[in-house]
Amino acid sequence: MSHTILVTGATGTVGSELVLALANRGVTVRAGVHSIIKGDRFSHITSGVQLVEMDFHKPETLHVALTGVERVFMITPFTDDQVAISKQFIDIARQTGVRQLVRLSAAGAEAEPGIQLGRWHRDIEKHLEQSGLAYSILRPSSFMQNFVEQYSESIRHESKFYLPLGEAKVAYIDVRDIAAVAATILTADINQYNGQAYTLTGPAALSGQEVAQAIGQARGQAVGYVDVPEVAARQAMAQLPAWMTDALLELHAISKAGYAADTTPTVQELTGHAPHTIEQFAHDYQRHFQPAS
Ligand SMILES: NC(=O)c1ccc[n+]([C@@H]2O[C@H](COP(=O)([O-])OP(=O)(O)OC[C@H]3O[C@@H](n4cnc5c(N)ncnc54)[C@H](OP(=O)(O)O)[C@@H]3O)[C@@H](O)[C@H]2O)c1
Structure with a gap:
């Protein structure tokens, strides 16, 4: 089994920091980029980063991106179909033999009735919880990088x-700390953080x-x-x-x-x-x- 880690949304705010954090740990990272041109930002990293073009709206690209991948950090864009594309991605990850999926959610996703943003995230979280994959969920507060x-x-x-x-x-968090938590989980034993959800704040x-x-x-x-x-x-x-x-x-x-x-000591x-x-x-x-x- 390959030890490749796929990061989706790799050119985004959190994804780009996570690709760096994983590359610095000497891990083989597959950066899932929406367009290969934007992947240029990783060209200064000399080794350990592969680029793969993937589009959440084109399932065939997801199969390619996920092939040979053991672990995934899943960031989905803020779109009106984010729940549907996220669920489809989780299903394809399961089919292609991924073992662990770490999901970027949002603080308060567990609140009921909560707010619409949280309900979308919680819907995706529940699908992941029922997927059979080993999983962890990160629920960060608002980003300082906003x-x-x-x-x-x-x-x-x-x-x-x-x-x-x-x-x-507001307990703003620096996305570099989200990346550090994600890198910790993705390079630990797969069982260590399995089934956990973490609220992350500054x-x-x-x-x-x-x-x-x-x-x-x-x-x-x-x-x-x-x-x-x-x-x-x-x-x-x-x-x-x-x-x-x-x-x-x-x-x-x-x-x-x-x-x-509210702040948490989780980072x-x-x-x-x-x-x-x-x-x-x-x-x-x-x-x-x-x-x-
Ligand atoms: N901002 C906050 O304060 C905050 C707080 C808590 C949670 N969150 C959550 O964080 C997540 C967003 O993370 P982020 O801010 O790191 O993302 P981001 O900076 O908005 O980046 C989104 C990434 O997704 C890619 N992408 C867009 N459409 C795509 C498609 N159809 N297929 C494949 N990739 C696509 C983008 O690539 P291109 O640019 O090339 O299209 C980009 O790399 C959301 O789920 C949000 O709810 C945000």
């Missing part, structure tokens, strides 16, 4: 970011002001957090499909109500080191926040 992916433009151009969170605190719950202060300090110029009403946030998302806007606003609403503030327990602080994150990513010239 401030790079979603808010760095306004930080660079206006020295502000806008969120409908009031004074609420070390502290942070208000918008605290995030702004850390980013401002790291880049050497103040940044402001602007609390916006939900209606303004909805307008700012006008270019997104309605299902996505509704789901994101529901997430913001429960965060504003304080439900995203430290599973990896042996403390999760990144917002100050470390802001320092390491400060080039993304520099004022636009």
Whole structure:
């Protein structure tokens, strides 16, 4: 049996960190990329990373990507058919002889009735639990890297970011810590973490002001957090499909109500080191926040 580990969504926020983390451990990684061109980002890794083009909407590509793979880290994109494509992928993984599948879910997926985002994830989790595969589930809180992916433009151009969170605190996690937990599980004995779900958070719950202060300090110029009403946030998302806007606003609403503030010790327990602080994150990513010239 091959010891190849497939990472899906490998060019994404979490996937790209996990490919690096696994390659650094000397493991053979198969990076499942949506388009081979984007896989260029792994060209500096000299050994241990294979690229395979895969499309969740083309099952034949999934069979190819999964052939000869023993373990999988499964990231699926945020699409309106994420439940269907995830279930199909799990079924094909089972058929092709995969032994272990670690799933990237989201904090609060187990809550009932929860929110729509969580219910989609929980539906996928249940399918995995019943698949017969060895599995683990990672349920991370909101990513610190969202401030790079979603808010760095306004930080660079206006020295502000806008969120409908009031004074609420959120236990943001650095995705490098999610990758570290995933790498630990995927390189351990397959039975060690089997059947477990882990809620992963950063070390502290942070208000918008605290995030702004850390980013401002790291880049050497103040940044402001602007609390916006939900209606303004909805307008700012006008270019997104309605299902996505509704789901994101529901997430913001429960965060504003304080439900995203709990921290867990799980990153430290599973990896042996403390999760990144917002100050470390802001320092390491400060080039993304520099004022636009
Ligand atoms: N953001 C958060 O704060 C947060 C918190 C908790 C949980 N999550 C969960 O994290 C997951 C997303 O992870 P992420 O942020 O690392 O993802 P991401 O950065 O959005 O990347 C998605 C990846 O999937 C690939 N992809 C898109 N469509 C595909 C297709 N049809 N077939 C194959 N690959 C495809 C993308 O490649 P291309 O770019 O080339 O299309 C990309 O590599 C979601 O399930 C989300 O619910 C997010």
